Amino acid sequence: MRLWGEVAKKREGAKSPAVLMSELDIVLKTARDLFTDDVDQLVIDDRAQYERTCRFVEMFMPDRLKDVLYYGDDEPIFDAYGIEDEIARALSRKVPLPSGGYLILDEAEALTAIDVNTGRFVGKGSKDMEETILKTNLEAVNEIAYQLRFRNIGGLIILDLIDMEKASNREKVRKTLEDLLQRDKAKTTLNRISELGLIEMTRKRTRESLGRLLHEPCFYCDGTGHLQSKETVAFEILREIRRKRHDLPGYKILVNCHPAVADLLTGSEKAAVQDAESKYMRRIQVSARTEYHIEQFDLAGQ
Secondary structure, three states: OHHHHHHHHHHHHOOOOOOOOOOOOHHHHHHHHOOOOOOOOEEEOOHHHHHHHHHHHHHHOHHHHHHEEEOOOOOOHHHHOOHHHHHHHHHOOEEEOOOOOEEEEEEOOOEEEEEEEOOOOOOOOOOOHHHHHHHHHHHHHHHHHHHHHHHOOOEEEEEEOOOOOOHHHHHHHHHHHHHHHOOOOOOEEEOOOOOOOEEEEEEOOOOOOHHHHHOOOOOOOOOOOOOOOHHHHHHHHHHHHHHHHHHOOOOEEEEEEOHHHHHHHHOOOHHHHHHHHHHHOOEEEEEEOOOOOOOOEEEEEO
């Protein structure tokens, strides 16, 4: 109401075009939207921004002014509060669990798959196998609920829990996850654990996930996460020589390729190159180019 009063006041004496209101910047927006009752302190390491935030909080949330703190130490604020470690943990594909298990998170375009692993062998027939699995799954859903919020993962999410024999244990794990998701501000829906040990759930997508904000597709593998092996590239080169040998002038074929592929062609696969030389009656010279992508090569006749 106070903000609207200021907008109305500005409108009365304003000449078009004029700015009547602009959205808050990231610092004040953080104070407004995220500095809720479940947050103990708001710590700022910039004096000017600290003073601005204090004035803002004093105006709108005067009882929380004492909880706005200035950080002036030499150690970076992210290091002091362990934020760098949390970011590294949030961007890692593998997330460890307290008992030795771990999660594997794979974020695809259509859905996010989270796989739970015990991390150590529990033998068949072991008396405590079911208890170990239950403990790992309970640790996993605690960590999953945290990771979903911290990474801001949205859309369809598939949780692949470790199979549990007892229906009561499956329900206990599901209920624990359901209770944990109650704290999540984003709307979530949760299905029962299937016979395959899978939980299908959705989480409202509010903005880009942390991984998509802080990462970009790998320019080397083009975001696939996979490259052709050097053996595959080496034999693709030999096939390309066979295809194009008639179009290459001279008596020698020069192959420019990545050093790892060049080492293979002049080392363990040298016999294949010599066989191609005798078959096509052309000398094949391999040249290593450090600037080349491992899948990149070209041929030239000399």
